[in-house]
Amino acid sequence: MTKDSETDHDHTDHTTDRTDRVATAEATVPPSSERTTDLRPGADNCYKCTACDTSCPVAEVDDEFPGPKFQGPEQWRLKRSEDTDIDESITSCSNCMRCDSACPSGVPLSQMHNTARGEYVEGMSKLSREYVRNRILANYGRLARIGSRVPRLTNFVMSNRVTKWFNERLLGIASEREFPAFATQTFGEWYEERGGPQIESEDRRIAYFHGDYSNFNTPEVAKALVRVFEAFGYEVVVPEQRCSGTPMFANGMLEDARRAAEFNVDTLSALVEEGYDVVCSCTSCSMALRQEYPELFDFEGTEQVAAHTYEALEYLRLHEDLDGALSESEVDGEHPELAYHAPCHARNQGLHRQALELFRELDGVAIEDVGDSCSGISGTYGWKSEKYDYSMEIAEEMFEHMEDADGTTGLTECPTCAMQMEHGTGYEIDHPLEVIEKAVV
Amino acid sequence: MAISEDVVVIGGGLAGSVGALSAARTGASVRLISHKESTLRHASGLIDVLGYPNGGEQPVVNPFDALDELPTGHPYSVVGASGVRDGLALFDEITGDLYVGGHTDRNALVPTQQGTVKPTARYPRSMAAGLASDDREMLLVGFESLSDFDAPLAADHLEAAGVPFESRGVTVRFPADLRADAKLTRFATALERARTVRALAETIEPHLDGAERVGVPALLGEDDAAAVRADLESRLGVSVFELPGGPPSLPGVRLADRLFEALDSAGVHVSTGVPVVGYEAEEDRITSVLVDRGSHAPHPYHAREFVLATGGLVGKGIDSDRNGVREPIFDCHVPHPEDRYDWFLDEAFGDHPFARFGVIPDDELRPVDNQGDPEFENLRAAGSVLGGANIAAEKSGSGISLATGTLAGRLTREAI
Amino acid sequence: MVDSPEVLVIGGGSTGCGIARDLAMRGLGVTLVEKGNLTNGTTGRMHGLLHSGGRYAVSDQASAKECIEENRVLRDIASHCVEMTDGLFVQRPEDSDEYFEEKLQGCRECDIPVTVLSAEEARTKEPALAGDVERAISVPDGAIDPFRLCVANAVSAEQHGARIETHAEVTDVLLEDGAVVGCEVRHDSGSGKRVHRTPGTTEEIRADYVVNATGAWAGQIGELAGVDIEVRPSKGAMVIMNVRQVDTVINRCRPKGDADIIVPHETTAILGTTDEEVDDPEEYPEERWEVDMMIEELSKLVPILRESRTIRSFWGVRPLYEPPGTGTTDPTDITRDFFLLDHEERDGLAGMTSIVGGKFTTYRMMAERIADHVCEQFGITADCRTADEPLPGSEDFEVLQDHMEAFGLRSPIGRRSTQRLGSRAEEVLTTDDPNPVVCECEAVTRAEIQDAIDQSGTDLNAVRIRTRASMGNCQGGLCCHRMANELHPEHEEPTVRTALDELYQERWKGQRHALWGEQLSQAMLNHVLHGTTMNRDRDPARHETVNFDAFDAGAPDSGRREEPDGD
Structure with a gap:
């Protein structure tokens, strides 16, 4: 991992022709008055302390990216209403949102980035390789729905060298990456097979927002959530749902995100009305529901869903005595040493130390923090061939700390961070819910 | 379920961090709540104790000799010389070989990127070879695209200050092909590759011309700074040092990282990303602070003792509008002139009243109300949220944070 | 002769x-x-309105006609100084219908193109307008950089x-x-x-x-x-907001009065103004009530102003004159x-x-x-050509706008640079050397600063008015010293230092009127950066000699030659 970052990256191959505003079938794009949010007032909060730039993992390795301050408050402040030119470098932002958690002054940085990226992508050629590739990556869930119908075949095809070559050359998807395998039974199928909720409760009821990944790829995480919450006496319902939108925001596919978000808000707000809280096992999903939806959309019920959305461990710590339960439990030797990485999206929600705090009190488990760097994959960022090397360079610190850790098991709440951790070290990566399941179920 | 600790410290800067570490000394459970990254990360990384008491223009050699001259109401008059020493001792323990200065009480004069020198009590080891009282010939090296630092100008400025050595400056192109708007962290990361250090040495070498030490802006590596500097020194065969500047400021980032490691190994629970927005109290004791967890209703964090280390006007521990100045969490008394036109002086570097805005502590560092009585029995304040000092003019900010943070932590653990 | x-x-x-x-x-x-x-x-102390004439259409039609005529000329010869924002005369519920009609009629009489907009249409054009405005008249007001x-x-x-x-x-x-x-x-x-x-x-x-x-x-x-x-100088206060809350000139549609205009000016919005006769064009009070009134009154048109950041305020004096014996008492009535x-x-x-x-x-x-x-x-009969010949920077500007992504600058830096430089952009911005941004708030690069220095010597305030560097939200806190660095080595260190001090003090002057909330935090950050980090306030170079020998010369293990004397 001592890639020569100064010279080897090709900065030009993803250049898009921005003047080529090809009209496409995106007929659902609403007129611009509904679409553009004026975020200039957000620049009022900035006093140029530059904490955002210093915290940006991308700017540290890729000088094509001019940093969150430029792409955020500075760019917005320089805007006149008719200006639509967004610098291409907005596509280099990985949407890790570290700038949000750095800014001491409340500048809505990621909202500014998301909005600018949406505007940029709107002006992109819908026929460009980059657009097509980003659209595919952003809509992982749609493909997964198809792929998981024939999981073994899909897994075979996706791990095939020919497929990888094709992906790299035609789409710009990094051939170094292994496509995550589809489970032979999705979480949804399992949940249906077991007959839905096993407990019914008026006062302890949650709606589980599992996201696409734990449904199609890591159903064991989702199952762990159900079992843990049931162990605490909760009724767990699993509503129909779409992707949280996280990968869509990161790729500027705001219309795709809008459609997904509208569906989710519609479904979840109805459940909130009935007294359910929304619980996520993925910190990016909870971030989307809590922060990005209210920042970017205003469907009826958006705020209400945000106010009732929690990450799973957070929920149990706030509403149950999870700390007490764990300190009185122990697990057998299956998880001797856990190398824990806190996902960037956990930070803004105040969650990035919770697994450490909990598992330090749990007998039979040793947990080690692998540092506060970003994992570098940031959802879809590390999947792009032109970003792969940067992604690995960002992750270097995390990999080193993982290598230094005593065990060979990693731990994180975020599925794509888990992919990166596994990719860089070959460790098996668990989710905290799986550890809790072993302790309390 | 209630989140509960013995001590909650609000604010993750220098004062909050040492406060938490000091409170955790005897095994108390401590939670530090830091909304966002602290202002420490864009500070210079120097630890000033006292440079210019009472508006003086001549730097004091020994800050401990000058502490007595400070007016009542100055935070140092509450903690006293022993408090300052306690703070520095804790700091030295935390930072180990990352910092120098503990060998003497005297101030060091550290050259800045501006070409000024400034008095400070502790300085990062990476700046040690640059001291202005050292008479070795100096070469300053700047980089074309970094407009903050003009090395030839800074060298001339040092000579204008009458430093006891010859100083020259040169501007070179950074030996990696970075864009003109590359961030400082990008330079630092590039230098963590041996290849770039080698190229930098080759770039500087022809300009050495007898200089015995070389100064560059503070960008010699982020995570691996000591190794980068050592490598550059061995290639050049002379001492290398960094000049403070910023923001952005990597020495500030490095110090913040070191403090975080110390907090982690002391078992302090750290919550970040969530602001404290209010409190619950019974009579004159705070029972919990309310933490805004994003979209949710504020959640109480319980403790027996609380430390307020939220910073000053920059850190937003002190807030203002057209009509007044306040401490936003507990609404502690912040004395200030009624007319906002009395908050400043007309000279840019005047002794501005706003620079002294902050809460007023009693002799146990408890913020007092306008009658002089403690606002709460179990709330102490530390760092820039305290009023009464013009830290920019005095060069006293870090020292006040260390001394008051350490004392607040000690009083807190004694109170439990 | x-x-x-x-x-x-x-x-x-x-x-x-x-x-x-x-x-x-x-x-x-x-x-x-x-x-x-x-x-x-x-000139340097006005709100930057390029009048359509609408403001004078009722009270002074001769002036109104001159305004619309010159408005058209300046759009042509000074295109790189002008932004055609359009303007609205906005009627609130408490403003009279009668005056609205007079305004409309007056504009028509003066050949000022007008359109009447319903409240909804006005808010579509300018979303920041208050929810209770009644209607508006749209006129071709613009913004101009004086x-x-x-x-x-x-x-x-x-x-x-x-x-x-x-x-x-x-x-x-x-x-x-x-x-x-x-x-x-x-x-x-x-x-x-x-x-x-x-x-x-x-x-x-x-x-x-x-x-x-x-x-x-x-x-x-x-x-x-x-x-x-x-001359009867009359002062007017103007408050500068950090961002453009509006992109259209917003006028209150009522007879003359204080605090009735918002001009989107470059990256800011300027609120104006007052009208008070003063004795001396340089010595007059700049008062808090004027700033407060500007914010309070204009918030009625654009409510977000009440919570928004102002970065400074300034006052200008109108050079009003009336022939001896006219005897007008209220300065607002002077022609x-x-x-x-x-x-x-x-x-x-x-x-x-x-x-x-x-x-x-x-x-x-x-x-x-x-x-x-x-x-x-x-007895010279040469014709005036100033109405026809574009000013330097305004030649072929339209052509140039299509190419503003050139010069290796990112958008919006390239865009802003070109908006400022007009047709001079290529000449100024083309360079083989690194061209970093010196003022980030206003997106001013080194090349543009250097060009301004070429024009104006060490006067950084002259550089500032040419480039807008140091006129953004940090008010020079993060860039004054960078601008000064650009003077070296052409100018010597003491000269650079004096020029920097002058600019920093000038930036402070206007900020004093905006010191609360975000700008007070900014001021403290600047104070700490220039005082604590840089020690510019007690710079030994400007004060008496320092006894360097008395201070710490390094730890015993520091590698320097001399042993430290013990304590």
């Missing part, structure tokens, strides 16, 4: 620079002297052979045989470009004719010449028309004319009248 007369123009505001350009283009020899920077007086316009006029004058001397204060008017024959000026730092710390000099500039274009200061020049010019005072006719003093009154939008027309008058004195 002189063949090629030499004319001395006093005053480097829009009028003076406009006159200098006009005369130089007609082939006359011109020297312009200005006691401070260009725009130092009233600094850029004034500098462009001076540059054009220079290109036509004029000599422009800034920081050259008139200390005496030279009289011979009952006629004005020139002036004595004191150059702050020698003649030519200003360089700090260069000793001042005095010069007698002889001229065949003198034009006093000093606006509110005209009386002071008059006094030196022994004539009475009763905005301009007056040409030929002192030969008026006072029997040959060789000098003063121009007073008037307004920025019609500066060119005023300059043309004066230039005609001067030419008449010498």
